[in-house]
Amino acid sequence: MKPTVVVFDIGGVLVDWQPHLAWYDEFATEDEAKAFMARTDFFARNLRGDAGERFSDMALELDDPEDQRRLAAYVPNYARTVEHAVPGSWEILDALKAKGVPVHAITNWSAETWPEGLKSHPRLGEVFGSLVISGEEGVIKPDPRIFAMLCARAGVAPADCVFIDDSAKNVQGARDAGWDAIHFTNAQDLRAALQERGLL
Numbered sequence: 001m002k003p004t005v006v007v008f009d010i011g012g013v014l015v016d017w018q019p020h021l022a023w024y025d026e027f028a029t030e031d032e033a034k035a036f037m038a039r040t041d042f043f044a045r046n047l048r049g050d051a052g053e054r055f056s057d058m059a060l061e062l063d064d065p066e067d068q069r070r071l072a073a074y075v076p077n078y079a080r081t082v083e084h085a086v087p088g089s090w091e092i093l094d095a096l097k098a099k100g101v102p103v104h105a106i107t108n109w110s111a112e113t114w115p116e117g118l119k120s121h122p123r124l125g126e127v128f129g130s131l132v133i134s135g136e137e138g139v140i141k142p143d144p145r146i147f148a149m150l151c152a153r154a155g156v157a158p159a160d161c162v163f164i165d166d167s168a169k170n171v172q173g174a175r176d177a178g179w180d181a182i183h184f185t186n187a188q189d190l191r192a193a194l195q196e197r198g199l200l
Contacts, residue, residue: 002197003162003180006096007150010107012166013184015121016084022077023070040067049110052138078116088187101199104130104154106146111135130154142173
């Protein structure tokens with residue numbers, strides 16, 4: 001059975017996320033910004049944000065007052081980190097919609113930073129039939145519950161869906177949930193994979 005519904009991840013598939021840009025005016029170099037991210041274990045904390053925690057609360061866990069201030073400032077500065085689209089992906093999404101293919105999304109994204117991201121990419125709030133934002137639900141990919149949420153919200157079965165994600169772990173999570181899935185590396189290969197499935 002071939003899938004009839006396409007479900008996108010957003011960060012790394014449709015939107016290019018460069019978190020160090022939140023602090024581009026704080027540090028003289030990109031390396032300094034990335035050193036701050038390393039010493040504050042930013043990516044682990046960001047994943048906690050994706051699961052529903054607040055950055056201001058996580059900032060209080062840090063010892064250095066300046067690092068506390070910087071981490072808390074991530075949310076108001078977030079739009080800087082997602083200014084650019086991933087080349088070619090939006091054209092594929094639009095081609096799917098033009099063919100009448102239902103298009104939905106599941107994203108690991110903080111409930112706090114989502115409204116800031118919409119300032120850079122307002123279409124994200126309009127283009128999907130159903131949308132599951134992990135930070136609003138308190139569940140992150142690859143937890144099988146988040147895939148079940150999308151199915152319930154969109155009124156589709158797992159076998160109907162093909163999921164596109166740049167994380168191999170999340171791709172495997174979708175497959176474990178009974179979905180077809182494509183590991184995103186670039187738009188050209190994604191288009192070919194969707195054509196193979198008769199979706200484009």
